[in-house]
Amino acid sequence: MSKRVSPEEIRASATELEKVADRLDDEFDAFLNRVYDIGPAAGEAEMVGQVVGSGLDEAEVVVIEAVESVVDGLHWFVEALRIMADTYEAAEDQNVQHVEEAWPGD
Secondary structure, eight states: OOOOOOHHHHHHHHHHHHHHHHHHHHHHHHHHHHHHHHOOSSOSSSHHHHHHHHHHHHHHHHHHHHHHHHHHHHHHHHHHHHHHHHHHHHHHHHHHHHHHHHSTTO
C-alpha cells in the first residue's frame, strides 16, 4: 500500500506541527506561571520545608528541561519536513527537466 503526497501537503503538515509545538510551549509557560503564582510548595522557614523545597526545585528543573526538549524536537521535525518538501520539489523539477531534455517537444 502506498500513499502519494505533495510538497504542499508536507509543508501544510509542517505548519500544523509547528502550531502544536508553539501551543505546547505556550500552555506549559501558562501552567508554570499559575504554579509560580501559588508560591513555594513547601514552607521555607523551617529545615524540613527547605529540604522538601530544594527537592521540588530540582524536580521542576527536570520537568522544564523535558518539556523544552519535546518542543525543540517538534521544531526539529518541522524543519525536517520543510527540507523534505523542498527536496521533493527540487527532485521533481529536475526529473521533469531531464525528461523534457531527453524528449523535446513531446
